[in-house]
Amino acid sequence: MDFFLNAASAVLTTGPLAAMLGATLLGVLIGALPGLNPVMAIALLLPLTYSMDPLVALAMVAGIYNGSMYGGAIPAILLRIPGTPASIATTFDGFPMAEKGEAAKALKIACWSSAIGGIASALALMSVGPLLARATLQFGPAEYFWIAMFGMASVGVMVGSDPVKGILAAVLGLLVGTVGIDSLSGQARFTFGQPWLLGGLDLVVVLVGLYALPPVLQLAEKCDLRGLSAAQLKLASVPFRKGEVRSLLPTWGRSSLIGIFVGVLPGAGGNIAAFLSYNAARSASSEPESFGKGNPQGVAAAECGNNADNAASMIPALTLGIPGNVVAALVLSALMIHGLQPGPQLFHQNPVLVGGFMIEMLLTSVLILLVGGAAATRIFAQIQRLPGVLLVPSILVLMCVGVYVINGRPVDLWVMLAAGAAGYLLEKLNVPLAPIILGMILGPMAEQSVRRALLISRGDPTELLTRPISAVLALATLGMILWPLLRAIKRRRAKKASENKP
Amino acid sequence: MERSQDLALGLLVAGLGLAAAWQAGSYHGAGGTYPMVLGLVLALCGGLVMLRAARAKTDAPRRLVDVPANLVKALAAGVIYVALILPLGFYTASALLMLALPPVLGFRRPLYTAVVAASFVALVWAVFSLVLNKPLPAELWAASRLGG
Amino acid sequence: MKINKIIVATALLAGTTMPALADYPQRPIELTVPAGAGGGTDTSARKLAVLLEQKLGTSIAVLNVGGGGGSVGASQFMQARPDGYALFATWNSPLTTVPQVQNVAYTLDSFTPIASTSETAYTLCVHPEFPAETGEEFLAELAANPDKYTYGNDGIGGTMQLAAERIFQARDIKAVAIPFGGAGETLQNFLGKHVDIYGGSISPVLPYVGSKEAKCLVVTSAADVPALPQAAGLESLGLGDKETLLWRAILGPKGLDQAIVDTLASAIDEAVNDPSYVEFLAANGEIPNVVKGEALAERLKSEFDALAAVSKALGLAK
Numbered sequence: 001m002d003f004f005l006n007a008a009s010a011v012l013t014t015g016p017l018a019a020m021l022g023a024t025l026l027g028v029l030i031g032a033l034p035g036l037n038p039v040m041a042i043a044l045l046l047p048l049t050y051s052m053d054p055l056v057a058l059a060m061v062a063g064i065y066n067g068s069m070y071g072g073a074i075p076a077i078l079l080r081i082p083g084t085p086a087s088i089a090t091t092f093d094g095f096p097m098a099e100k101g102e103a104a105k106a107l108k109i110a111c112w113s114s115a116i117g118g119i120a121s122a123l124a125l126m127s128v129g130p131l132l133a134r135a136t137l138q139f140g141p142a143e144y145f146w147i148a149m150f151g152m153a154s155v156g157v158m159v160g161s162d163p164v165k166g167i168l169a170a171v172l173g174l175l176v177g178t179v180g181i182d183s184l185s186g187q188a189r190f191t192f193g194q195p196w197l198l199g200g201l202d203l204v205v206v207l208v209g210l211y212a213l214p215p216v217l218q219l220a221e222k223c224d225l226r227g228l229s230a231a232q233l234k235l236a237s238v239p240f241r242k243g244e245v246r247s248l249l250p251t252w253g254r255s256s257l258i259g260i261f262v263g264v265l266p267g268a269g270g271n272i273a274a275f276l277s278y279n280a281a282r283s284a285s286s287e288p289e290s291f292g293k294g295n296p297q298g299v300a301a302a303e304c305g306n307n308a309d310n311a312a313s314m315i316p317a318l319t320l321g322i323p324g325n326v327v328a329a330l331v332l333s334a335l336m337i338h339g340l341q342p343g344p345q346l347f348h349q350n351p352v353l354v355g356g357f358m359i360e361m362l363l364t365s366v367l368i369l370l371v372g373g374a375a376a377t378r379i380f381a382q383i384q385r386l387p388g389v390l391l392v393p394s395i396l397v398l399m400c401v402g403v404y405v406i407n408g409r410p411v412d413l414w415v416m417l418a419a420g421a422a423g424y425l426l427e428k429l430n431v432p433l434a435p436i437i438l439g440m441i442l443g444p445m446a447e448q449s450v451r452r453a454l455l456i457s458r459g460d461p462t463e464l465l466t467r468p469i470s471a472v473l474a475l476a477t478l479g480m481i482l483w484p485l486l487r488a489i490k491r492r493r494a495k496k497a498s499e500n501k502p
Numbered sequence: 503m504e505r506s507q508d509l510a511l512g513l514l515v516a517g518l519g520l521a522a523a524w525q526a527g528s529y530h531g532a533g534g535t536y537p538m539v540l541g542l543v544l545a546l547c548g549g550l551v552m553l554r555a556a557r558a559k560t561d562a563p564r565r566l567v568d569v570p571a572n573l574v575k576a577l578a579a580g581v582i583y584v585a586l587i588l589p590l591g592f593y594t595a596s597a598l599l600m601l602a603l604p605p606v607l608g609f610r611r612p613l614y615t616a617v618v619a620a621s622f623v624a625l626v627w628a629v630f631s632l633v634l635n636k637p638l639p640a641e642l643w644a645a646s647r648l649g650g
Numbered sequence: 651m652k653i654n655k656i657i658v659a660t661a662l663l664a665g666t667t668m669p670a671l672a673d674y675p676q677r678p679i680e681l682t683v684p685a686g687a688g689g690g691t692d693t694s695a696r697k698l699a700v701l702l703e704q705k706l707g708t709s710i711a712v713l714n715v716g717g718g719g720g721s722v723g724a725s726q727f728m729q730a731r732p733d734g735y736a737l738f739a740t741w742n743s744p745l746t747t748v749p750q751v752q753n754v755a756y757t758l759d760s761f762t763p764i765a766s767t768s769e770t771a772y773t774l775c776v777h778p779e780f781p782a783e784t785g786e787e788f789l790a791e792l793a794a795n796p797d798k799y800t801y802g803n804d805g806i807g808g809t810m811q812l813a814a815e816r817i818f819q820a821r822d823i824k825a826v827a828i829p830f831g832g833a834g835e836t837l838q839n840f841l842g843k844h845v846d847i848y849g850g851s852i853s854p855v856l857p858y859v860g861s862k863e864a865k866c867l868v869v870t871s872a873a874d875v876p877a878l879p880q881a882a883g884l885e886s887l888g889l890g891d892k893e894t895l896l897w898r899a900i901l902g903p904k905g906l907d908q909a910i911v912d913t914l915a916s917a918i919d920e921a922v923n924d925p926s927y928v929e930f931l932a933a934n935g936e937i938p939n940v941v942k943g944e945a946l947a948e949r950l951k952s953e954f955d956a957l958a959a960v961s962k963a964l965g966l967a968k
Contacts, residue, residue, distance in 0.1 A: 043687035043714065044634050046696060140844030164554070168515060168547035171540055175522055178537045181718045184829050185533035186751040186807040188718075190525065195725035195755045199717020213580075220576035221569040223607050266838055267831075320841070321854060322834045329688025329834075337697050341933055343857025389609040390618050393600040396580055400587065400596075401626055405636045408680075408713050409726060413584045421577065428566045429511050447536050448831075454532075455828050456800055456844060635711050637680050 003347075004126065007355030010055055011363070019059035020360060024367040027067020028375045031083045032075055034212045034395070035402015037204060038068040038084070039326045046330060054338045055356045061334065062360040063367070065327055069270060069307045070114035070368050074380045077106045077299070081212045081395075085203060085441070086270035086306040088211070088434055089278040093291060093298030100294050104238050111372040113252060113300040117307035118365025120256035121263060125311040125318075126358045130347075132264045132312075133319040139265060141452035142464050146473035147265065148446035151272050153480040154279035155435045165431045173439020176201055177447075184451050196411050203440055205403050205412045206419045210433055213420025216395050224388030248300050251281050255301045259308020266316045266324030270309040271441055275434075277305025283483055307368075311361040318346060318354060331357070504564045508555035516548030572607060579603045591641030597623050674734050674910055675708040681737050681900075682730075684723025684744050686716035689832065690851060690934070694898060695739035697930055698767060701921035706914075712739075719805060720744025721754045728760040732903040734910040737764070741898045743809040746954045750961040751807035758954060762906035763946035765918040769897035770936040771871035772813045773881060774801065775840070775848040775855055775864040785882025788867040789821050796824035801847035802836035805829045812960050813870040813894035814849050819963060820889050840864070851896055852877065852935035870894045877935055894957075897939060899946060915942040 010016075030036045041064050049057030072087030077094035090110065097106040124132070139147075155170045179190045180200030191197040255277035262273040281301035282291045291298050314331065316322045321342035323329035332342045340350055347354050383391070403416045423433055450464070457463035465471055523541030526534050567573050579599060586595040600619035609615060630636045681699055685691045692714060699710040715723035724744045730736035738761065745761070748754060774788070782788040792799060804810040806829045818825060825847070830836040833850035840848035840855075841863065848855055848864060856877060858864040866881045872893040874883040884890050900918055902911065921927060922938045931938055941949055 039687065043712075044636070046687075051700075137838065137842035140839060140842055164547060164550050168544065168551065171519075171544045171547060172515070175519075175537065175540045175544060178540065181721075181752065182529075182533040183805050183831065185529075185531050186719075186805070187529055187533055188752060189529055189533065189537055190522070193753075195722065198725070198752070199715075199722040217573055217576050218568075220607060221567070221572045223569065223572050225609055266835070316838070320838070321857060322838045323688060326686060326688055329686070333688045333693040333696070336693055336934065337930065339929070339933060341853075341857060343854075344861055345857055386618065387604075387609065389604045389607045390600075390615065392576060392607070393579070393603040394618070394622050396583065396599060397596045397622065397626060400584065401592070401630055401638065404587075404592070404638060405630065405634075407715050407726075408637065409715075410584075410588050410639070413587065417580055417584055420580075425566065428564070429507060431511070451532050451536075452828055452830070455826060458797075458826070635678065635709060637678075637711060637713070 003351050003355050004359065007352050008359055010352050011059075011356045011359045015053055015056045016059040016356070016360065019056045020063045020364050020367060021371070023060040023063025024067040024364050025063075025371045025375060027064035027069075027364075028071035028074070028368075028372055029067075029379075030064060031068030031071020031073075031087075032375075032380055033398055033402065034075060034081050034083055035204070035208050035399050035406075036083075038065050039330070040406065041068070042327055042330050046334060049334055054334070054353055055360075057334055057338075058331070058353070058357040059360045059364075061327070061331055062357065062364045065310050066114075066118050066307065066361065066364040066368060067372070069118070069310055070111060070303065070372050071375075072306075073110035073114070073299075073303050074107065074376050077103060077110060078380065079395075080215050082207070084270075085207050085437065086274050086309075087302070088207075088271065088437055089274040089302035089305075090299055091211075092278065092302070092434075093293070093295050094302075096292070096294030097296065097299065102294065105296065106299050107376045108238060108240070108373060109248070109296050109299050110303040111368060111376065113248070113255070113302075113304035114307040114372065115365050115368040116252050117256050117259055117304035118310060118368065119362060120252075121260050121308040121311035122358060122362035122365055124260045125315055125361060126355075129315045129358075130319045130344075132260075133315050136264050136266065136316060137320075138469055140467075141449040141456065142467055142470040143473060144265075144267065144449035145446055145453055145464065146470050146477060147268060148442045148449065150473060150477045150480060151275060151438065151442045152446065153477050154275050155438060162430050165429075166435055169426070169431050169433065170435035170439045173436035174443035174446075175439075176206070176436070177440045177443030184448060184455075196409060200444075201415060201440075202406055202412065203437070204406055205416050206440065207437060208399050208403055209416035209419030210423035210436065212395065212399050213417070214424040214427055216392055216399075217420075217424055219388045219395075220392045222388055226387055244296075248297065250284070251297050251300045252304050254280055254284065255304035256308045259305040260312040262305075263309035263312025263324070264315050266322055267445065269313070269325055269441070270306040271437075273309040274302045274306040275438060277301040277308075279480075283480075288487075307365065311358070311365075314357075314361065317342065318357075319344060321346070505555045505558055505561045507564060507566065508551055508558075512548045512550070512552030512555060514548070516545045516552065519543070519545030519548055575606050576603070579606065588639050589642065591643075592638040593623055593627060594641050594643075596626070674913060675706055677735060678709045678711055679706070679735050679737055680711050680713055681739050682713050682715055682723055682727045683739050684715055684720035684727070685741075687714045690853070691739065691741045691898060694768065694931070694934070694936070697927065698739070698900075698918075698921055701924050701927055702917055705917040705921055718752065719748045719808060721748045721752055721756075724748075724760075725755045728756045728903060730903045732762065732905040732907070734902065734906065734914070736903060737914070738901045738903075739898070740901065741809075741896060742950075742953065743896075745950055746957055747807065747809045747812060747961075749954075750958055758947070758950050760904050762902040762904060762911060763943060763950060764900045764902055764906075764911055765915045765922075765943070766897055766899040766939055766941045766946055766949070767918060767922050768931050768936045769895045769939040770852055770934070771869040771875055771895055772810050772850060773848075773852050773855065773866045773870070773875070773878060774814065774868040775859070775866040776846065777840075777843065778862055778865055780846070780865060782867060783865075783880075785868045785887055789817070789823065789887065792818070792823045792825055793821055797826055799846040800826045800828050801849045802828050802830050802839055802845040803849040804832060804836065807961060809894065809896060809957075810849055810851075812957055812964075815964055816892040816894055816960050817868070817870070817884070817887075817889055819960070820892055853933075856935060875935070899941075911943060 030041045072083030073090045075081040075083045076087040076090040080095040082088045094106045258277045259273040262268045278301045316324045317328035519541045523538045526538035583599045604615045727738045782791045833854045836850045866878045869875045869881045872885045872890045919940045
């Protein structure tokens with residue numbers, strides 16, 4: 001307890017507090033602008049932090065990280081453009097809610113869910129972090145393969161009315177994910193002699209094109225010359241109805257646990273957490289068919305899941321010295337520059353700094369409630385008051401600047417345009433886009449881990465099933481695929497029975 | 503409408519899958535097997551889509567584009583914009599896009615357009631060039647392009 | 651438009667009248683790092699950039715271009731203009747190792763070597779129950795049991811794997827290479843006992859040597875490493891000529907003016923030997939090592955040739 005009391009007294013001073021407030025707001029902005037993402041923002045700010053008090057620097061990291069995970073939901077709900085890869089699942093129900101005139105409600109739910117996910121995750125980091133980190137070491141390549149498979153099984157939720165086209169989209173994503181150097185054999189695949197393809201297609205570049213360009217093109221087609229009036233926006237704050245919070249509680253609990261679990265595993269990210277949470281909420285719901293049509297539970301699940309990933313993803317970095325994602329790597333890098341050696345003894349080396357960072361992850365999650373809602377309605381929703389024809393070039397400029405600064409190369413702009421044109425057509429042809437992104441994220445993870453597992457087992461595939469954790473994960477994946485089928489059959493039987501009765 | 507569209511989609515995807523599988527044949531080891539399997543599965547999916555479309559009894563109308571003229575204008579603007587970013591510089595090209603696209607789409611309030619364009623480009627400049635110090639394609643008229 | 655023309659005209663005039671290199675640098679420098687943000691190369695480049703900013707009196711923007719084991723960043727950087735405002739902070743692998751296994755667009759001649767900054771060895775570590783206590787016993791155990799042990803490394807054909815295979819070849823050892831995405835991932839799988847041997851840079855595994863969860867028995871430098879007292883340097887194993895190091899350097903594009911190279915090299919020399927940088931390096935198990943200009947070109951060339959021989963023998967060469 002002393003550990004946190006000492007740390008808290010260091011954090012609750014003007015410097016870190018101001019940094020947290022400013023950075024959370026900045027994070028919301030960064031998350032909300034398609035193309036900008038927390039990794040880039042933190043990497044850019046890092047040099048500024050070298051000469052700073054480390055607690056102030058880490059406060060900025062915490063604020064940007066937590067803020068941006070929520071910020072991604074704002075364009076996802078208002079424009080159906082996910083601000084970050086982790087907010088794709090938010091578009092599923094967030095945008096339909098906005099279309100029904102419930103944008104304000106969706107934003108409020110996203111805000112609360114993000115805060116709650118972030119708080120739960122920070123509490124996990126503060127309490128059971130080291131224990132969880134040790135547990136994740138049991139996850140070897142075989143287990144990672146099954147986690148990727150488990151994620152792929154959630155494609156089932158996204159396929160919508162046409163399973164063949166859903167699978168088609170997923171396979172397309174998996175194939176796109178193989179472009180570049182194969183890290184296990186060192187050979188270049190599908191690069192056609194182009195050096196810029198060696199690193200593969202950048203997920204964010206494809207995401208921005210695939211998801212942001214079709215809505216922009218549709219906006220141009222609609223050719224709205226007037227813009228929405230404030231009344232039409234209906235963004236005045238709506239209070240939660242009676243019982244509404246209680247109905248969201250199970251989803252929050254479930255999504256927080258999923259987000260923390262995914263976050264603790266090095267290499268799995270917030271996007272996977274959001275997909276899995278969304279899928280779990282749908283499976284647990286008594287009316288799964290209402291998902292994708294504006295069910296608030298869908299927004300709550302996705303947003304809670306992606307924020308619950310954040311603090312948890314710091315667990316392996318802070319306790320083992322193993323960064324699980326780029327943000328964690330940047331935090332470690334900042335600590336190293338301040339003369340700390342990441343690893344198990346980091347807690348003893350500088351308890352105030354490590355404990356302080358944990359508290360900052362917690363406080364910035366709370367701050368989302370304070371600045372998040374206001375930012376969404378005061379700043380972003382106002383953008384929609386601009387006539388659509390002015391929004392079109394503005395969003396195009398933002399997309400280009402965001403995509404360009406990722407790698408600093410013009411060819412990415414063409415990739416984005418091509419992905420966008422393809423996305424426009426595919427969507428019109430009823431091919432869902434989410435499985436493409438999911439395939440790009442999970443494909444490399446699945447391929448590399450299964451090949452590593454087979455290298456370790458000297459080519460024996462039974463190893464994938466005989467290890468206890470992988471066996472459990474394999475069964476869970478199977479269950480995930482079968483569960484909706486079983487329920488559909490059960491419902492059909494029940495329907496038949498009730499028809500036969502009278 | 504729907505039938506011929508799905509036939510075309512299936513054909514395209516099947517072709518893509520087969521091409522990928524064929525290309526993967528030249529890769530050695532497990533690094534080639536995986537994309538080859540993916541290519542074949544993709545071809546299979548394309549084939550299924552085609553087969554289903556061919557056997558479909560109904561042919562519901564499905565419009566691919568609602569307002570073709572506007573779509574073409576917007577897409578062309580996007581392509582021209584991206585093509586101009588390098589030769590003209592990022593901010594010049596962006597300002598041009600923001601000034602030119604709205605009138606092309608039929609927006610007849612030049613002052614409003616100009617104000618939004620100017621303030622928006624200024625905002626992007628402030629964030630990316632001033633605060634973040636990110637190098638963007640240099641402007642045509644910038645001294646460094648001429649001097650260096 | 652008229653105003654633009656005037657600006658253009660004045661700028662042109664200024665451009666022609668200005669002496670080309672009078673007081674370099676005049677504007678911000680862009681430093682390309684061919685690896686993702688947050689890794690070892692990135693962290694040391696950023697730390698160095700802060701010191702260089704003071705020495706050179708201009709700001710330095712770091713651009714991370716990861717992928718392809720560094721070849722993506724290198725390919726992109728080789729197209730930069732040799733005006734001194736585009737620099738490349740890399741570790742040796744993209745220049746000397748990656749071209750052995752990948753078809754890359756660049757050669758050593760595509761760059762102007764400026765100065766190296768620091769170096770460190772790779773290490774091979776085992777779990778505490780492994781039946782060996784010294785480097786010699788470790789290699790003997792591996793030699794006696796071909797293909798029994800798995801070792802994690804930084805990627806097929808990466809410098810770490812080549813460093814290990816050079817030793818293994820000399821002792822007729824066969825071990826199963828399991829490539830991972832980086833030292834962190836290798837460490838994770840080593841601690842979880844999914845692989846038998848950790849192969850990678852020293853600093854990530856260092857805390858686990860202290861906690862007795864890892865026993866580091868070999869380092870790939872000729873000399874011993876003070877931080878790892880149990881590990882044998884290659885000299886003591888009679889393999890001194892098999893040394894393979896991880897080292898970092900700053901380069902420019904091909905055709906960089908010699909005056910600029912000299913300015914930068916001396917600024918880098920000062921920055922690297924700044925006490926704060928030496929301390930930073932020591933915490934990561936690295937030591938400062940500044941080799942400038944021609945000597946650096948020579949070092950790159952000889953390492954390239956030595957690794958070409960190893961990768962050919964391994965059947966990894968493209």
